[in-house]
Amino acid sequence: MTTTTKAVGAPLARIEGPEKVSGRARYAAEYPVDGVAHGWIVPSPVPRGRLTAVVADPTGDTMAVLWHGNAPSLAAVDDPELAVLQSDRISYRGQPIALVVADTLEAARRAAQVLHLEIEAEEHETVLRADHPGVYEPETVNPGYPAATVHGDVETALATADVTVDVTYSTPALHNNPMEPHATIARWDGDDLTLYDSNQHPSGVAATVGEIFGVDRVHVITEHVGGGFGSKGTARPNAVLAALAARVTGRPVKVVLPRQAMFSMVGHRTPTLQRVRLAAGRDGTLSGIDHQAYSQTSRLYEFAEQTAVVTRHMYAAPHRRTGHHLLRLDMPTPRWMRAPGEAPGMLALECAIDELAEKLGMDPIELRIRNEPSAEPESGVAFTSRHYVECLRRGAERFGWSGRDPRPARRREGDWWIGTGVAGATYPTMAQPSTARVRALPDGTFEVAIGATDLGTGARTILVQIAADALDVAPERVRIRIGDSTLPRASVAGGSSGSASWGWAVTGACRSLRDTGRDEVTFDSTELVQRQETEGRHAYGAHFAEVRVDAVTGEVRVSRLFGMYAAGRILNARTARGQFLGGMIMGMGMALHEEGVLDPAMGEWVNHDLAGYHVPVHADVESIEAAWLDETDDRINPMGSKGIGEIGIVGSPAAIVNAVWHATGIRIRDLPVRLDKILDGLPAS
């Protein structure tokens, strides 16, 4: 029996939509668990020092106050931040140093507020500086690239070029801030541990927590996740603390992070300082590119963001150099945030390119096209597909770029200065090994099971589409089960690799079931994924922005934002649009609003809530569109799909910053662009 349906590519509505709009969809903290107690984390009030004693109010209505003086010991794992309550050492302000458990949330929160802590505070350092003597070059940057690369002789290229650009851009600490805070409910039944946990990787969280507690059976349930953007990629302290407290008290325990804690123990995007130098001929041909990135990590471990890696394959140039430099500070460990590396890296590179276009008097799109490489410039490997130039050209048409006066501060409409900007986008196409299982059920439906998660990406729906096509049945006949660590092991929902990784396994399982006629097939994609050849696998795009800058106040609004992408086969046009637009909106936040404001003396980002840390609101998002080319790439995976979850935030900030320059003539090189940085330079009306 075959059908001619083609589910993949169709704009299928989200399967879990009715649950989400009715409030029935359950997130981690929302499971009814009998006898659940509430845990409240006590954050360190100092950035560095030793916790010597914790004195709880003996009259307090708490069940337990856990700290390193009384907490059971845990096995160490790769991530030292998960060794909670194991040592007296305080490595950053906001680090969990105690946990109060009480019958009610109200009692736990109050007891935590008044808990008496004895701390020996030590001198701390919290400011990233390129000239700090402690700056060092890591061996590798995430997820394993060499920290530095050199090809040819950049210095000579710079010294002999017709035109050069030498600029430093800086980006502040950025905070993922998914709307659902990290949360866990932990329950022990003997040595069996159940965790309702908000994360991007139930299989991984189960393995990690199992290792920490030395138990085999950890069941992680992650049916719905209120966003993560990288911050939920691995188990976070809330999961370990809930399990620890449940073990100690013998009660199920719920630990939900308050929003303020979302700025410390769940990671953030590192601040960066980036120096970009470009050498070019009069015709715009680049002869040299140098991109040096400085970022920070914590005392706990080395997290080295791959900020400048993107420059290794974006534009052609014979002489090139990239490098990464790290400084350890008494600050929380940076982790992944949507397009880690590419997002800040492309801000610096794409703004520098715009500055070069200005110097050359050349259209910034033409300049980019002039430097299109035929293969990855550093590695020499071929691209599986690259339609960057098409994105720039077609995007320019759609946006209405032609006829743009290249000179800044020329367009004034009423109270506003108007400008437009462009920037490129790219994101690597990745896949990780996963396993999927499919069963033919007696009622003629098929059950597809994989330990994947849907953070709002549409993964649940897309996997149904993929399975339907691989089985040659209508999507209505496919039932999907995800979000549970007891299902076949899946890779993390990260690196825009979820659909590719899980879809690969699901395709394998379904095709095999169809071809063999068996009732049940489990398929592990490890071998196929590892057999991939070394090729340049990337998605591309171009972002276009039109901004208006208030001629009086310097307030910036984005009137239009447009993204044109070439990202392989689009599996679901409806959810894909959401992914692209969502990334672009976060890019707008990065360009204009978001900043962790560091108080060096406190050693903390002091604006740690959603009133102080601004993310875009409805009113910030005016006309915004995404479109894509029909790109076929059969070399990447069976679906021909590239990741789309992150590319929207790559380059969109640069397009906006470049548009602000075009509107006003002001180059803002330290993000975010805000009125206080613009005001003094505004052109006279």
Added chain:
Amino acid sequence: MKTFAYRTAVTPADGLEPGAVFLAGGTNLVDLMKLGVATPDVLVDVNKLPLDEIADLPGGGLRIGAGARNSDVAADPRVRRDFPVLSEALLAGASGQLRNVATTGGNLLQRTRCRYFMDASKPCNKHTPGSGCPARDGDHRDLAILGASASCVATHPSDMAVALAALGATVRVDGPAGRRVIPVTGLHRLPGDTPERDTVLEHGELITAVEVPPLPFAHRSTYRKARDRASYAFAVGSVAAALDVHDGVVRDVRLAWGAVAHRPWRAFAAEERLRGRPATRAEFTAAADVELAAAEPLRDNAYKINLLRRMTTAVLERLAEGARR
């Protein structure tokens, strides 16, 4: 949040109990209680008191009950017609949800958004007198340029209060010492050495109403707010103004600024300078400069001087243009 006793106020005098604090909409108080910054022993809920009326005053003024919700005041046809600056200021503040709950009295008495104040784990002279003012060397981009002291550079965050200050409104208070009337411009103190006290109110004093006196030219009044995103953000600077121009000359003007001081800042000196002068851009800027001459900016908030100068000029120009039409 510390435990507290909860009582419903039946008369204004119910707030006299030691450790008692009035609860109106709670959008600021409950927030601060959760943070451990406000720790009342007794919450006296004033929502059942009949304080939510908006009534006409003889001659064209309005009495706005302390319990009137921000959204109701903003939508009131009389407010919109006679005092648009007030409606606009309210609509520029917070969000639809918050305005539905926030009251006139609570809005006036909301506390600073200084980040150190809102964090009980940090020093702050306002929440813990004598502990110091980390904002001075730390994060103060949003804080005061006028009237601040060595002990505190906080700003009052209200938008509504700026409009009321410009309109010359008064606050009616009922308390242990009887009733009194305080001008909105005199309600909030400057921080001096005692930043822990925001206002001149004594313990147990209840705001019952705000009175907006008749001001015929206020039908041509407006509020402009600069902020870091398009909506749902506190002001980094704001201007409330009403202008009366006759034959190209400023007959009268009302001007107040927000987000620059510990109180809504009525720009008396600027007003004084403008009266009787030509309604021109240059004069508007000069008037703003007279007021700003007293500014003492910190490392990161000097931009507010330029911001206020430019906004004031633009707002007055716009009003003057409207008068010409």
Added chain:
Amino acid sequence: MRLTVNGTEHVLDLDPRTTLLDALREHLGLTGAKKGCDHGQCGACTVLLDGRRVNSCLLLAIAHQDSHVTTIEGLDGHPVQRGFLEHDGFQCGYCTPGQICSAVGMLDEVDRGWPSAAADDDPLSDAEIRERMSGNLCRCGAYPHMVPAIRQAAGR
């Protein structure tokens, strides 16, 4: 303590510190209203209190015993919910119940002639909808899909 939610009166024994949001989520099993910030800064906890949209995280349950609370669970197939489904007005779904309750309250405000800072002639223009909905953050950035959903629910 009494609470009337979606037409049902509940009698509860709660700590006076309990917010309306925590009463709903932790004591009544109504987890549709979400906690995104607990401080009035995100709108995820939006419910209707006597028909008006409010942030339930900043209300003490004890102070609202005489009110009628409507949560997302009490909106059964409302046009706003249908609009969100048709226009894919969400991604992760965590802000969604708050967005929907907020939109329901907002449309009522428009009906009553309430102004907004957008000050457009058409109170349901896209700019008006955006301004009026700005008290609800969506970190997934599903805003562009919500505006047509709300417009449709308003009968536009």
